Amino acid sequence: MRVQSAITALAVLVTSVAAEERVSYEGYKVYRIDTHDESEQIHKLIDGLHAVEVSCGESDHFDLAVAPEDVEAFQALGFDAFLLSEDLSVDLAEEGPVESFYESDANFTLEARQQSLPALSWFNLYRPYVEHATFFSQLQAAFPSNSRIFNVGNSYQGRSIYGIHLWGPGGQGSRPAVYFHGTVHAREWISAPVVEYLTWHLIDGYRNNDPLVRSFFDKYDFYIVPFVNPDGFVYTQSTDRLWRKNRQPRSGSSCVGTDGNRNWNFQWSTPGGASTSPCSETYRGQAAGDTPEIRALTTFTNSLSTRGIKLFIDWHSYGQYILLPYGYNCQARAPNHNAQMSVAAGFSNAIRAVSGTRFTYGPSCSTLYATTGSSPDYMGGAMGAEYSWTVELRPGPGGGSSGFVLPASQIVVSGREQWEGIKYVLSTI
Ligand code: 0X9
Ligand code: ZN
Secondary structure, eight states: OHHHHHHHHHHHHHHHHHHHSOOOOTTOEEEEEEOTTOHHHHHHHHTTSSEEEOOOOOTTEEEEEEOGGGHHHHHHTOOSEEEEESOHHHHHHTTOOBOOSTTTOTTOOHHHHHHSOOOGGGGGSBOOHHHHHHHHHHHHHTSTTSEEEEEEEEOTTSOEEEEEEEOOTTOTTOSOEEEEEEOSSTTOTTHHHHHHHHHHHHHHHHHTTOHHHHHHHHHOEEEEESOSOHHHHHHHHHTOTTOOSOOOBOTTOSOBOOOTTSOSSSSTTOTTSSBSOTTSTTBOOSSTTOSHHHHHHHHHHHHHTTTOEEEEEEEEESSOEEEESOSSOSSOOOTTHHHHHHHHHHHHHHHHHHHSOOOEEEEHHHHTOOOSSOHHHHHHHTTOOSEEEEEEESSOTTOOSOTTOOOGGGHHHHHHHHHHHHHHHHHHO
């Protein structure tokens, strides 16, 4: 008996160690598959393959990374597909290393941290999860009378879902909210640094009496949550770079994870914009708000409704889109649709003025694809947010073999594009 339980314990240990091994994408070939309106049928056929979907795109095609051992089986299926990449691991490497900022940067004495904003070299590389919290506490310490760090609750694995609240001369909580979410999808790494870049510039502008930035603080309180899905993000740094969902298991399934952008309580059960299968990348959960992350954020979001939400942006990648309401239905439009289209047009122009990058704008469902239970739909449809958008950051829809991996050399320019865009938006709405 004792021997048996020791063996069981060992087996559990071995299994959990094996589960934590880093996923290698060496030799994975990436194909773009034309769906010819048979997406469901194609997905059924590829179900048994060792493969991962790496696209975010129009519904007429999708990109699939196929493990070396299943390339032959994939080719035998005879889809209308072409090869995007010979070896996904080579493309992933272009992202650059995840490097510590606070350990290696000699300028960061405790005293400096307490008084100044982090050096802009923070944005030169992707950073480990734990250092993002340090980055935010440094921002807060540099803006002590006009900011606070808040926690909306904990993730499935118990990590704090934190944010920073910034306010102006009216005092804390006196103005309508400008509300940003980042890293809903774990693998979309560019999201957090862009949101951080915006936060850095808001604080810097206020501290330096920039009249434009000061005018934003006269009108709005800012609430910025950089990691809606901390567990998923940590998992992309430790184990699987291409993980998307949260890390919550479901009874009766060996698949892990719910899509945080399908779990909000707005049109959650409308068919066509989410999956009911726990193994799908767009699994919606068993009930609206049944993930700890979205439950906590829903409570927090509802508390903002007193002063109203002027602007909500959910920052994702990739494809270079500005997506307006709604996702759940391709005919549904917000009551102020024309105003949202016109501000989105100006936003897109301001982005393009930085270095020619084009962002397409339009209602989410008709521009991209149907999504139900998404956060922008909830903010617009249930909370009455006046402007409620998804921004899909760089790269563009071409995306290379995995658009979720953007070279670190493009973090700063991505931040600059969004900062110029947001300045236009905040001066216009
Ligand atoms: O599918 C998604 O959740 C988003 N694309 S991603 O590749 N980043 O996963 C698009 C969501 C758009 N939906 C709404 N704005 N309603
Ligand atoms: Zn996303």
